[in-house]
Amino acid sequence: MWTAVLTIALIGLLAGLILSYASRKLPSNPDELVERVNDKLPQTQCAQCGYPGCRPYAAAIVNNGAAINLCPPGGDDTVRRLADLLGRDVIPLAESPPAGQAVAVIDESLCIGCMHCRNACPVDAIVGAQQLMHTVIESECTGCKLCVAPCPVDCISMKDT
Amino acid sequence: MATAAPTYDLGKLHGGLRLDAHKTASTSAPIQEIPVPAQLVLPIHQHVGDAAQPVVSIGEQVLKGQLLAEPYGSLGAPVHASSSGKVIAIEPWPVVRRYGETAPCVVIECDDEDRAIDGWEEPLPFRELSPDSLLQKILQGGIVGLGGAVFPTAQKLMQAVSCELDFLILNGVECEPYISCDDMLMRERAHEVIGGAQILMHALGLDTAYVVVESDKPEAIQRLADVMSEIGDDRIVLKQVPTIYPSGGEDQLVQLVTNREVPSGGLPTDIGCLVQNVGTAAAIYDWVQNRQPLISRVTTITGDGITRPMNVRARIGTTIADIAAFAGGYTEYAKQLIVGGPMTGKSISTDRVPLVKATNCILVISETPSPGPELPCIRCGDCAAVCPVQLLPQQIFWYACADDEQQMRNYGLTDCIECGCCDLVCPSHIPLTFDFRMAKARIRELADEKARAERARQRFEARTERLDREQQERDDELERQKDAARKTGPEAIAEIMKRKQQKDDGD
Numbered sequence: 001m002w003t004a005v006l007t008i009a010l011i012g013l014l015a016g017l018i019l020s021y022a023s024r025k026l027p028s029n030p031d032e033l034v035e036r037v038n039d040k041l042p043q044t045q046c047a048q049c050g051y052p053g054c055r056p057y058a059a060a061i062v063n064n065g066a067a068i069n070l071c072p073p074g075g076d077d078t079v080r081r082l083a084d085l086l087g088r089d090v091i092p093l094a095e096s097p098p099a100g101q102a103v104a105v106i107d108e109s110l111c112i113g114c115m116h117c118r119n120a121c122p123v124d125a126i127v128g129a130q131q132l133m134h135t136v137i138e139s140e141c142t143g144c145k146l147c148v149a150p151c152p153v154d155c156i157s158m159k160d161t
Numbered sequence: 162m163a164t165a166a167p168t169y170d171l172g173k174l175h176g177g178l179r180l181d182a183h184k185t186a187s188t189s190a191p192i193q194e195i196p197v198p199a200q201l202v203l204p205i206h207q208h209v210g211d212a213a214q215p216v217v218s219i220g221e222q223v224l225k226g227q228l229l230a231e232p233y234g235s236l237g238a239p240v241h242a243s244s245s246g247k248v249i250a251i252e253p254w255p256v257v258r259r260y261g262e263t264a265p266c267v268v269i270e271c272d273d274e275d276r277a278i279d280g281w282e283e284p285l286p287f288r289e290l291s292p293d294s295l296l297q298k299i300l301q302g303g304i305v306g307l308g309g310a311v312f313p314t315a316q317k318l319m320q321a322v323s324c325e326l327d328f329l330i331l332n333g334v335e336c337e338p339y340i341s342c343d344d345m346l347m348r349e350r351a352h353e354v355i356g357g358a359q360i361l362m363h364a365l366g367l368d369t370a371y372v373v374v375e376s377d378k379p380e381a382i383q384r385l386a387d388v389m390s391e392i393g394d395d396r397i398v399l400k401q402v403p404t405i406y407p408s409g410g411e412d413q414l415v416q417l418v419t420n421r422e423v424p425s426g427g428l429p430t431d432i433g434c435l436v437q438n439v440g441t442a443a444a445i446y447d448w449v450q451n452r453q454p455l456i457s458r459v460t461t462i463t464g465d466g467i468t469r470p471m472n473v474r475a476r477i478g479t480t481i482a483d484i485a486a487f488a489g490g491y492t493e494y495a496k497q498l499i500v501g502g503p504m505t506g507k508s509i510s511t512d513r514v515p516l517v518k519a520t521n522c523i524l525v526i527s528e529t530p531s532p533g534p535e536l537p538c539i540r541c542g543d544c545a546a547v548c549p550v551q552l553l554p555q556q557i558f559w560y561a562c563a564d565d566e567q568q569m570r571n572y573g574l575t576d577c578i579e580c581g582c583c584d585l586v587c588p589s590h591i592p593l594t595f596d597f598r599m600a601k602a603r604i605r606e607l608a609d610e611k612a613r614a615e616r617a618r619q620r621f622e623a624r625t626e627r628l629d630r631e632q633q634e635r636d637d638e639l640e641r642q643k644d645a646a647r648k649t650g651p652e653a654i655a656e657i658m659k660r661k662q663q664k665d666d667g668d
Contacts, residue, residue, distance in 0.1 A: 043614035045621045053621050123620040142617045 034062045040081045044073045045122035046144030048095070053122055061086070072097045073143075102158040103141040104148065108133050110155035117147035117156060173420050174413055176547040177405040178582050180504075182377060184341045186470040187463040192345050193473050195487050197244045201269045201478035202515040203229060204256050208305040209312045210236030215267060221248045224278040226454050229267050232300075238313040239303045243456040243476035246271040255514050257500045257507055266515070269478070284450050287360045292322070295364040295449070302448035303455045303518075308332060308343075308409075308438035309501065311519040314445065317437075318364060320430065327433035329370040330418055331358055331442055333385075334402055334409035336375060337502030340522040342459040343439050345472040347374065347381035350443055351388040357442025358397055360449055365435065370397045371418055372439070377404040406504070407580040411436045413549050425576050440521075460516060462488045466495030466525030475516050481523055482512040494527035504581040536589035544583035544593060550576050554583040554593050561600040566607055569600055577601070 038058035049070035051057040060066035061082070068082040068091070075097040083090045106117070106126075113131040125141045128134025136147075148156050206212035211234030217223055223242040230240040246269045254266035287295060300315035331354065335343045347354055358370045372389075374382050385399055402408050402417050412423040414436060421432040429436050440458065447453040456477055463470035468489030475484055481498070485491060499506040500514070502522055516523075544554035552573050560568040574597060583593040 038618070043617040043621070045617060053625070054618065055622070055625075122624065123617050124624050125620070140616065140620060142613075 030062055034058045036085060037061050037082065040074075040078060040085060041071060042074045042078065044142040044144050045146075046073060046142065047122070047146060048072050048144075067091070067094070069094050101161045102143040103138050103161055104136050104143070104145070104156050105159045106134055106136055107155040107157070108135060110153050112153055114152055116150040116152065120146045120150045122146060174405070174408060174417050174549060175551045176549045176582060177407060177413075178547055178585060179404070180338050180406050182404075183339045183463070184344070184377075187339070187341045187461050187472055188344060190471050192349055192459055193471055193487070195473050195475040195479060195484060197271050197273065197275055197476055198479050198483045199271055200480075201243050201246070201271060201476060202254050202480060203240055203243065203267045203269065203478040204254070204264050204515065204517055205230040205240055205267060206264055207240060207311060207477075207517045207519065208238045209310065210234060210238070210316075212265070213237055213240050215251055215265075217248050217251075217267065219248055219251060222246070223248060223269060224276050226278045226456060232313075236313060236316055238305050238315070239301065240267070241303050241454045241456050242269060243478045244269070244271045245274055245276040255509075255511050257509055257514050257517070257520070284452055287363055287449050290363075292364045292366060295360065296322070298449060299364070299445060301454075302445070304441065304444050304448060305455070305518050306438055307440035307444060307458060307518065307521070308411075309505070309519055309521055310411075311517075314437070314441055317435075318361070320428075321365060321435045324430040325433055326365060326367055326430065326435055327369065328419060328435070329358065329361055329365065329367050330414060330429075330434055330436045331370065331372040331439050332409060332411070332414055332436050333372060333374040333378070333381065333439040334414055335378075336404070336406045336409035337504050337522075338406075339463050339524050340461050340502050341463075342461045342472050342521050344378050344381050345461075346440055346443060346459050347378070348384050351381075351384045353443040353446040354439045355385070355388050355392055355394070355397060356450065357437075357439075357444070357446040359392075359394060360445055361435075361437060361442060362396065367435075368396055371400045372397060373400045373402055373414060373418055375404045375408065376401050407549055407578065407582070410549065410578050410580065412578070425573060455518060458516070458518065458520070460484070460520050461522045462525075463522070464495075464499075464524045464526040466491050466497070466527060468492055477518060478515045480513055480515050484516060484523060485512060485525070491525060495525045496528040497524075497526050499524040499526070505579060532590040535591055538589055538591060541588060543586045543588065547582040547586050549580060549582065550578060552577060554597075557600070558591065558593055558596060561596050564603070566604055569604065574600060574604065 038055050041054040041058060043054050045053045047053065049057045051060055057066065057070070061068060068086065068088055069079050071078050072093060072095045076093060079093060080090055111133050113128060113133060115128070115130055118126040118128055118134055122144060123140055123142055125137045126134055126147060127137060143158065145158060148158065205215055213230035214233040215230045217229050223229065224245045225242060227242045228239055229242050232239050248267060249270045250268040251265065252268065253263040254268070255262055256264045256266065258264060290298070296315055296318055299318065304314040305311040306314060306317065333343055333347055335341065358372065362370055372385060374385065382399065382401065389397055389399060400418055407413055408417055411429060415429045415432070415434045416422050419434060421434065423429050424431060444455050448455065457474055458477065459472055459474050461472050462484055467485065471488055473484060473487065497508060498512060499508050500520055500523060501507055503524060506522065506524060538555055538558060540555055542555060548554055550573070557569055557572045557574050560572065577597050579594050579598060581594045587593060
């Protein structure tokens with residue numbers, strides 16, 4: 001009987017050692033996890049989470065343990081999906097989500113062509129050249145509002161779609 | 162009112178319902194020609210695909226058959242002037258649409274002369290044309306599927322040419338209650354219908370065509386049979402199918418006639434069949450042989466809200482108010498205006514909307530009695546028994562309530578043809594079709610959102626990469642300048658010192 005007990009104990013010990021070694025030493029591809037987290041984010045690139053875009057936020061969640069409730073455009077759905085994926089608890093959003101989809105609109109009669117909004121846009125959805133009128137490519141605008149604050153003449157407003 | 166049809170009765174089609182036809186009111190008189198109204202309103206988007214682009218300007222005089230808007234994008238059809246007159250506006254006008262209330266229309270003030278444009282070349286016998294040029298010709302005629310789907314016919318044929326086809330099926334199964342325009346068309350213009358079938362067979366290189374008519378249209382069947390024996394083309398076969406709703410649905414008809422099932426998400430061309438409405442065939446004949454583009458159509462105006470129900474041939478762009486006035490005006494029962502049939506039509510609030518290529522029926526009826534309050538689903542399965550696509554509506558409804566997109570897809574929501582059979586038999590009065598329509602819109606919305614997010618992600622990544630590259634280039638440039646300075650620095654200083662020394666010595 002003792003042989004049986006010893007054998008089982010040994011197998012258990014061996015398996016445990018292998019598993020703990022594997023979990024420490026073998027590469028657990030964090031990039032792949034970052035991609036999967038990134039897939040769950042809404043890709044507005046609005047930086048409201050405090051990171052410069054969706055992918056950097058995904059990287060921060062995976063590598064630095066950033067909270068999963070920092071994405072207002074994603075809403076509670078995104079928190080739930082992230083919690084599912086990462087095995088964390090569902091927590092309420094840190095900030096209330098926006099009312100709906102919106103796009104930025106430049107009042108072209110006021111635009112002075114300063115390029116500030118163009119440089120702020122995370123998805124290159126604003127076109128225009130120095131000293132010339134700028135405009136928003138409506139189909140590409142994610143409604144992140146990052147162009148609103150830099151405008152020195154306040155000619156950018158958000159329009160609901 | 163509606164009784165579930167036993168499935169064995171149909172043989173090859175699952176489910177379906179026998180509905181009260183309500184067709185005799187509109188089939189007792191021949192098709193009446195409506196005079197050209199004072200004003201025509203022609204939407205530039207009357208078909209599946211992209212809206213056509215107007216090629217006329219406000220104030221321009223146009224002639225009957227003149228091109229008003231040309232197709233734009235990969236899928237579309239042109240729009241022609243239905244009569245002669247002056248373009249007085251190109252503006253949003255109330256129309257029948259699935260989404261939204263108005264759409265851009267070309268408004269023509271007619272001059273009562275109805276002058277046709279000349280310059281159409283003389284019609285050639287279609288057998289002398291190559292299939293390719295025939296398809297091009299059909300594209301120019303603005304012909305779209307007149308059964309209700311308004312898919313541009315030329316593009317449907319062009320897609321079909323690349324498939325291996327066995328049968329052309331002409332759909333004369335007008336299974337929805339009240340509608341009788343195809344029935345009357347087959348009775349009065351059987352020659353054009355069969356002629357259209359011959360043109361289609363020539364364009365596609367097909368050897369077999371089935372003209373399929375429901376068994377409750379004996380006059381149409383008789384007339385078609387007469388014309389076919391007159392023409393003597395034995396490649397065309399007349400077929401009868403039982404009167405069951407919705408046997409006129411494209412996929413259902415294919416299954417009924419050929420016993421082949423259209424795969425989920427597929428088209429009849431995947432299984433070697435091409436279906437065209439009989440009205441479309443007649444329109445093709447009129448265009449190819451008589452040089453008449455699609456500027457008028459037969460439509461049924463009926464219901465207990467209409468004084469003299471009938472079938473009329475009206476110019477595209479005639480408003481429903483004009484057509485109703487021609488049919489004797491509204492009766493005291495008129496409460497609801499529906500464009501299309503009672504099962505799949507759309508209820509609208511104004512009769513200012515124009516007749517478009519898709520309008521096969523104008524139904525004015527009294528208030529339908531409310532079926533009763535919506536009750537919880539008792540999972541009786543009656544809806545699954547009548548579903549012609551063999552879906553499980555009760556399951557889809559379940560997942561629609563839970564907003565579970567993946568499961569709705571798994572249960573085949575995208576294959577739902579929105580025939581409305583499940584609504585009619587539901588003992589709990591659940592508006593299933595309406596719910597499914599909303600769920601489909603939701604699925605589309607989610608897919609759009611996903612596509613948009615994906616595009617934003619790519620643009621963001623491209624931008625990040627570009628910024629990194631530019632930063633790298635700037636750093637490299639700075640490094641290069643520093644290097645150069647470091648290299649030339651000591652020598653340059655020595656040079657200056659030497660010159661200073663010489664100057665000092667000179668003094």
